[in-house]
Amino acid sequence: MISNLAVLPIVIPLLSGIIAAFFHKKIILVRFFSKFMIIFNLLASVWIGFYIMENGSVILETGDWKAPYGIILVADQLSIILVITTNVIASLAVFYARSVLSERKEHYYFYTFFFLLISGVSGAFLTGDLFNLFVFYEVFLMASYALIVLGGEKIQLRESFKYVILNLFSSMLFVTTVAFLYSVVGTVNLAQIAERVQDVEQKGILTTIGILLFFVFASKAAIFPLYYWMPKSYIVPNPVVSALFGALLTKVGIYSILRVFSLIFVHEPMVQQLFLWLAGLSMIFGVIGALSTYNVKLIIVYNIIPAVGFMLMGIGLLSETGYAGAVYYLVHDMIIKAALFMLIGLIVYRAGTSDLRKMGGLLHRYPLLGWTFFISSLVLAGIPPFSGFIGKLLLLQAGFEKDQIMLVLIGLGSSLLILLSMIRIFIHAFWGEEQEVAAVSNKPAPSLAPSVILVLISVILGAGAEWFYPFVEDVSNMLADRDMYINSVLKE
Amino acid sequence: MEILMSILAGILFATGLYNLMQKQILRIVIGTGLISHGAHLFILTMGKLKRGAPPILDEGVGNYVDPLPQALILTSIVISFGVTSFLLALSYRTYVLNKTDNMEMLRGNENDQ
Known part of the structure; x- marks a missing residue:
C-alpha cells in the first residue's frame, strides 16, 4: 500500500493536465486549479521525501509483478530530491506564467502541457526501468514540442522544427540502444542489468552500447559537441517555457547519465x-x-x-x-x-x-x-x-x-x-x-x-x-x- | 533469418539517414519514419526470431516467443505514430508561415530575435 506513494508525483500532474484540458477556456478557473494542484503535488512529494529519509527507498512493483519481470518505479533519495526540486520550480513557474503569457496562449492548453511536462520529468526521475525511461522521455518531449511552438510565430516554428527532428532522431537511437542491451543482457530493468553486466564475457560490446546511450543522453543534456541545437531553440519560446526547459530538460539528461553510468557501465x-x-x-x-x-x-x-x-x-x-x-x-x-x-x-x-x-x-x-x-x-x-x-x-x-x-x-x-x-x-x-x-x-x-x-x-x-x-x-x-x-x- | 532482418534494418537506417540530411522538409519527415521502422524491426530481431509460436507461457507449452520485445515495439510504434503526425502538422505550419520548405532558407540569423 505504502509503495503506491512512488507513483503520486507522476499521476497527480498527469490527471491535473487532463482535467485542465476540459475547461481550458475558463481561464480564471484553470489558473486557480493549476496553482492548487501543483502546490498539492509539491506538498505530496515533500511528504514522500520525509518518508524516504526515514524508511529508505520506496519501490512500486506495478500490478504486483515482482521486480525483474514487471514495471517498477524506484523512489530513492536521489530521485525524490530531484522531484521535489522540479516541483518547487514548477510551482513558482505557474505563478510567473500568469504574468508573461497572453490570454490566448493560456487558452491553447498551456497548463495541460505544463502538467504533462512535469509528469514526464518526474517519471524519468522515478523509473527503475530503461525502457520506461524512454517512455517518460517521450512524454515530456511531446509536451515540450507543444510548449515550444505555443504562440506559433514564424521564428518559433522554424527553430522548433529543428528541435523536434533532433530529439526524434536521438529517441530512435535510444530505442535501438535498448534493443542492443536487451539482446546482450536479456532484461530492461536497471537493477537487473547492473547485476548481469558483471557476467557478460564480451565487455567490448557493452562499452559500445554505453557510448551509444551516452550519445542519446548527451544530446538531451547539451554536452559538447552535441549542444548545437540548444541555443536557438531555447530562446524562441515564451520566458516561462524557456525557464522550464533550461531548468528541467537538460538536467534530466544529466540525471540519466548519472544513474546509468554509476550503476551499469562502470567496468x-x-x-x-x-x-x-x-x-x-x-x-x-x-x-x-x-x-x-x-x-x-x-x-x-x-x-x-x-x-x-x-x-x-x-x-x-x-x-x-x-x-x-x-x-x-x-x-x-x-x-x-x-x-x-x-x-x-x-x-x-x-x-x-x-x-x-x-x-x-x-x-x-x-x-x-x-x-x-x-x-x-x-x-x-x-x-x-x-x-x-x-x-x-x-x-x-x-x-x-x-x-x-x-x-x-x-x-x-x-x-x-x-x-x-x-x-x-x-x-x-x-x-x-x-x-x-x-x-x-x-x-x-x-x-x-x-x-x-x-x-x-x-x-x-x-x-x-x-x-x-x-x-x-x-x-x-x-x-x-x-x-x-x-x-x-x-x-x- | 536474424542476419537478413539486421541487414534490412540497416538499409532502413541508411535510407532514413540519407533522407534526414536532405533540404526538403517532407523528405526529412519521411526519413524519420524510415528510421523508426528500422529501429522497430531491430527490436524484434534482438528478441530472437522464432516462427509459428505464440508469445504465451502456459502449462504444456514449451515453445514460445519472448513477449517483451513485442510489448516494447507496440509502445514504440504508438509513440512514433503520434510524433510523426505532430511533425507533419508542424512542418505544414512551418511551410505556410515561412513560405519555404527548404532548410537552407530556414537557417535564420542571430539578430532576428
Missing part, C-alpha cells in the same frame, strides 16, 4: 576518461558562446553548457566526493537557471529589446530587479557563500583527489568567465544612461516575486549547506555503492 575506465575530456570542452565552449553574443537570452542559454560540464566532471571522476558535487550542483543549477530565465524575461520586457547594446540604466528605475539579478549572477558563478560555491568546491576537491589538475584549472577559469559574462549583462543593462524604451506594450509586467524566491532558496542552499549536505552525502554513498541499489530493488 570501462576509458568511458569515464572520455567524460572528463568532454566536461572540460563543454566548459570552454560554453563560456566562449556566452561571451560571443550581445543577446541576453543567448548568454543565459550558453551558460547552461558549462554547468552541464561541471556535473559531467563530477560523474566522470567516479568518486563519492565527485558524485556529491554533481548532485549538489544539479539541484543548485536547476534552481538558479529557472531564476535567471525568469529574470531575463523581465529584463527584456523592461528594456524592450534583448540586445545588450541597446539597453542601459535600468537600475535607476528597477533597483530590486537589478540587485536580484546581481546576486543570482554571483550564485551562478559560484562566489561563496552561495550554493554554486558549495557544488564547485566539492567538484574541485574531487578533481584534486583524482589528480585532474588540468580539469580543475579549466573549471576555475570558466567560472571566472561565467562571472564576466553575467557582469557584462549587469553593466550594460543596469548601469549607464537610461535608454528610451522603444515600445512599451500594454501587457502587464512579468512578476518578480517567483525569481526572488528562487534566488532566496539558492542563497539558503549555500549558506545553510550544513543542513543539506548530509542528504547529499547519503545520495553519493548510495551512488558509489551499486549493490545497495540492486539489493533494494531485487530484494535478495
Whole structure:
C-alpha cells in the first residue's frame, strides 16, 4: 500500500493536465486549479521525501509483478530530491506564467502541457526501468514540442522544427540502444542489468552500447559537441517555457547519465576518461558562446553548457566526493537557471529589446530587479557563500583527489568567465544612461516575486549547506555503492 | 533469418539517414519514419526470431516467443505514430508561415530575435 506513494508525483500532474484540458477556456478557473494542484503535488512529494529519509527507498512493483519481470518505479533519495526540486520550480513557474503569457496562449492548453511536462520529468526521475525511461522521455518531449511552438510565430516554428527532428532522431537511437542491451543482457530493468553486466564475457560490446546511450543522453543534456541545437531553440519560446526547459530538460539528461553510468557501465575506465575530456570542452565552449553574443537570452542559454560540464566532471571522476558535487550542483543549477530565465524575461520586457547594446540604466528605475539579478549572477558563478560555491568546491576537491589538475584549472577559469559574462549583462543593462524604451506594450509586467524566491532558496542552499549536505552525502554513498541499489530493488 | 532482418534494418537506417540530411522538409519527415521502422524491426530481431509460436507461457507449452520485445515495439510504434503526425502538422505550419520548405532558407540569423 505504502509503495503506491512512488507513483503520486507522476499521476497527480498527469490527471491535473487532463482535467485542465476540459475547461481550458475558463481561464480564471484553470489558473486557480493549476496553482492548487501543483502546490498539492509539491506538498505530496515533500511528504514522500520525509518518508524516504526515514524508511529508505520506496519501490512500486506495478500490478504486483515482482521486480525483474514487471514495471517498477524506484523512489530513492536521489530521485525524490530531484522531484521535489522540479516541483518547487514548477510551482513558482505557474505563478510567473500568469504574468508573461497572453490570454490566448493560456487558452491553447498551456497548463495541460505544463502538467504533462512535469509528469514526464518526474517519471524519468522515478523509473527503475530503461525502457520506461524512454517512455517518460517521450512524454515530456511531446509536451515540450507543444510548449515550444505555443504562440506559433514564424521564428518559433522554424527553430522548433529543428528541435523536434533532433530529439526524434536521438529517441530512435535510444530505442535501438535498448534493443542492443536487451539482446546482450536479456532484461530492461536497471537493477537487473547492473547485476548481469558483471557476467557478460564480451565487455567490448557493452562499452559500445554505453557510448551509444551516452550519445542519446548527451544530446538531451547539451554536452559538447552535441549542444548545437540548444541555443536557438531555447530562446524562441515564451520566458516561462524557456525557464522550464533550461531548468528541467537538460538536467534530466544529466540525471540519466548519472544513474546509468554509476550503476551499469562502470567496468570501462576509458568511458569515464572520455567524460572528463568532454566536461572540460563543454566548459570552454560554453563560456566562449556566452561571451560571443550581445543577446541576453543567448548568454543565459550558453551558460547552461558549462554547468552541464561541471556535473559531467563530477560523474566522470567516479568518486563519492565527485558524485556529491554533481548532485549538489544539479539541484543548485536547476534552481538558479529557472531564476535567471525568469529574470531575463523581465529584463527584456523592461528594456524592450534583448540586445545588450541597446539597453542601459535600468537600475535607476528597477533597483530590486537589478540587485536580484546581481546576486543570482554571483550564485551562478559560484562566489561563496552561495550554493554554486558549495557544488564547485566539492567538484574541485574531487578533481584534486583524482589528480585532474588540468580539469580543475579549466573549471576555475570558466567560472571566472561565467562571472564576466553575467557582469557584462549587469553593466550594460543596469548601469549607464537610461535608454528610451522603444515600445512599451500594454501587457502587464512579468512578476518578480517567483525569481526572488528562487534566488532566496539558492542563497539558503549555500549558506545553510550544513543542513543539506548530509542528504547529499547519503545520495553519493548510495551512488558509489551499486549493490545497495540492486539489493533494494531485487530484494535478495 | 536474424542476419537478413539486421541487414534490412540497416538499409532502413541508411535510407532514413540519407533522407534526414536532405533540404526538403517532407523528405526529412519521411526519413524519420524510415528510421523508426528500422529501429522497430531491430527490436524484434534482438528478441530472437522464432516462427509459428505464440508469445504465451502456459502449462504444456514449451515453445514460445519472448513477449517483451513485442510489448516494447507496440509502445514504440504508438509513440512514433503520434510524433510523426505532430511533425507533419508542424512542418505544414512551418511551410505556410515561412513560405519555404527548404532548410537552407530556414537557417535564420542571430539578430532576428
